[in-house]
Amino acid sequence: MAPSTLPPSPRRCARRVAPAYGRTRAALVRAGVAALTEKGFSATGIDEILRTEGVPKGSFYHYFASKEAFGTELIREYAGYFAHKLEQHFGNDLLSPLNRLRAFIADAERGMARHEFRRGCLIGNLGQEMGALPEAYRAQLAAVFADWQARTVRCLAAARAVGELPAALDVERAAVFFWIGWEGAVLRAKLERGPEPLRLFARAYLDALQATPPAAAPPTFRRS
Amino acid sequence: MAPSTLPPSPRRCARRVAPAYGRTRAALVRAGVAALTEKGFSATGIDEILRTEGVPKGSFYHYFASKEAFGTELIREYAGYFAHKLEQHFGNDLLSPLNRLRAFIADAERGMARHEFRRGCLIGNLGQEMGALPEAYRAQLAAVFADWQARTVRCLAAARAVGELPAALDVERAAVFFWIGWEGAVLRAKLERGPEPLRLFARAYLDALQATPPAAAPPTFRRS
Numbered sequence: 001m002a003p004s005t006l007p008p009s010p011r012r013c014a015r016r017v018a019p020a021y022g023r024t025r026a027a028l029v030r031a032g033v034a035a036l037t038e039k040g041f042s043a044t045g046i047d048e049i050l051r052t053e054g055v056p057k058g059s060f061y062h063y064f065a066s067k068e069a070f071g072t073e074l075i076r077e078y079a080g081y082f083a084h085k086l087e088q089h090f091g092n093d094l095l096s097p098l099n100r101l102r103a104f105i106a107d108a109e110r111g112m113a114r115h116e117f118r119r120g121c122l123i124g125n126l127g128q129e130m131g132a133l134p135e136a137y138r139a140q141l142a143a144v145f146a147d148w149q150a151r152t153v154r155c156l157a158a159a160r161a162v163g164e165l166p167a168a169l170d171v172e173r174a175a176v177f178f179w180i181g182w183e184g185a186v187l188r189a190k191l192e193r194g195p196e197p198l199r200l201f202a203r204a205y206l207d208a209l210q211a212t213p214p215a216a217a218p219p220t221f222r223r224s
Numbered sequence: 225m226a227p228s229t230l231p232p233s234p235r236r237c238a239r240r241v242a243p244a245y246g247r248t249r250a251a252l253v254r255a256g257v258a259a260l261t262e263k264g265f266s267a268t269g270i271d272e273i274l275r276t277e278g279v280p281k282g283s284f285y286h287y288f289a290s291k292e293a294f295g296t297e298l299i300r301e302y303a304g305y306f307a308h309k310l311e312q313h314f315g316n317d318l319l320s321p322l323n324r325l326r327a328f329i330a331d332a333e334r335g336m337a338r339h340e341f342r343r344g345c346l347i348g349n350l351g352q353e354m355g356a357l358p359e360a361y362r363a364q365l366a367a368v369f370a371d372w373q374a375r376t377v378r379c380l381a382a383a384r385a386v387g388e389l390p391a392a393l394d395v396e397r398a399a400v401f402f403w404i405g406w407e408g409a410v411l412r413a414k415l416e417r418g419p420e421p422l423r424l425f426a427r428a429y430l431d432a433l434q435a436t437p438p439a440a441a442p443p444t445f446r447r448s
Contacts, residue, residue: 038355038356039266039353039355039356040264040266040352040353040355040356042263042264042266042267043266043267043353043355043356118355119355120352124352124408124411125352127411127412127414127415128264128344128348128349128352128353128411128414129263129264129267129352129353130414130415131262131263131264131267131342131343131414132262132263132264132267138415138417141415142415142416145412145415173424173427173428174428176421176424177405177424177425177428179408179412180405180408180409180412180421180424180425181401181404181405181408181409181425182408183408183411183412184348184403184404184405184406184407184408184409184411185404185405185408187348187351187352187407187408187411188351188369188403188404188407190351190352190354190355191351191354191362191365191366191369192366193362197400197404200397200400200401200404201401201404201405203397204397204398204401204432207432207436208428208431208432208435211432211435211436211437212431212435213435
């Protein structure tokens with residue numbers, strides 16, 4: 001933001017009010033996401049977010065109805081950002097389906113490394129803290145996991161269809177298994193401040209999928 | 225604690241000071257563990273712990289040097305309690321080694337159900353919150369995971385030795401995989417307020433161990 005001693009240019013002046021409001025709101029959301037992925041909701045004060053962005057204390061309610069509403073918006077923004085990231089990877093036709101999942105995993109590791117493994121997953125952090133959060137967040141967080149899982153099911157089904165994964169693999173269960181374990185891996189990577197938990201989980205998970213034995217009882221070996 | 229209007233019995237009077245101190249301290253630890261497994265460290269106020277136990281506000285430092293020292297003690301106590309629980313299960317010669325792990329999993333589910341899936345794992349909660357915690361907790365929490373993993377390695381190695389798990393299984397990796405995924409499962413069980421994430425993870429994990437392909441074989445899509 002320009003220091004107040006500089007006169008705004010006529011163009012900026014003419015368009016100032018609405019864009020400044022939008023910019024400030026977006027900056028508060030960015031700072032909120034950064035704080036929540038690093039420390040969680042309970043440890044994050046609104047004052048500190050406002051200070052980070054140089055927004056005057058007391059003007060928070062100009063942007064959000066309450067801290068609860070701010071949290072709702074942060075979950076919504078993060079979910080949107082993350083859905084886009086998953087779609088970029090899972091929709092990448094240049095890679096085989098299983099390599100799309102590997103590419104997402106590698107990208108997530110780079111993302112954590114960029115912040116020295118201080119920041120984890122906003123949804124996982126808030127899930128862990130649910131006991132201290134507004135009850136309305138519960139359904140919102142569960143819906144985000146359901147969305148990520150549905151996208152992952154489609155990627156795993158595509159991998160199964162091209163023979164990268166066994167025909168007998170239950171892709172619905174495998175997708176839930178991934179997100180349960182992945183959140184645990186992100187937690188450990190934050191604790192250890194390094195990539196090893198992500199790598200160990202990813203290797204063990206992919207090995208497990210590929211080792212799926214053929215469905216035992218019924219005589220059908222492959223899906224037609 | 226007896227209401228102050230009742231005169232203490234001579235016996236209680238003679239032994240009062242030290243046991244009362246010990247009892248109050250133990251009660252504060254219990255209340256602290258309950259709060260930290262439910263809400264985490266950042267969302268838990270010392271005042272609220274003192275209130276729960278009817279300990280006068282301001283007397284906290286009579287029992288602990290600081291909130292940080294209190295947290296250190298809670299991690300230590302919880303780790304001791306949990307090591308005992310693991311040893312009870314993993315040392316149970318009446319069950320096969322793999323059934324000892326299954327028994328631990330079933331016990332953990334019952335433990336969460338007892339508190340309506342509101343309370344998770346103190347170590348997982350604090351690991352998730354590390355960005356907002358005293359840096360000294362990091363090594364302490366990592367050491368607790370290392371201890372749990374070492375106990376699990378011994379259980380899995382025993383299962384491998386009796387043929388319950390494939391000879392080629394890397395039990396060190398499998399133990400880390402378990403604790404990474406299990407913490408994720410506890411997180412999801414808290415979020416969903418139900419046992420399904422624990423059950424799904426446990427089934428998928430045990431299936432994965434049992435499907436481990438022979439060591440010499442290159443990664444294949446199906447078992448021969």
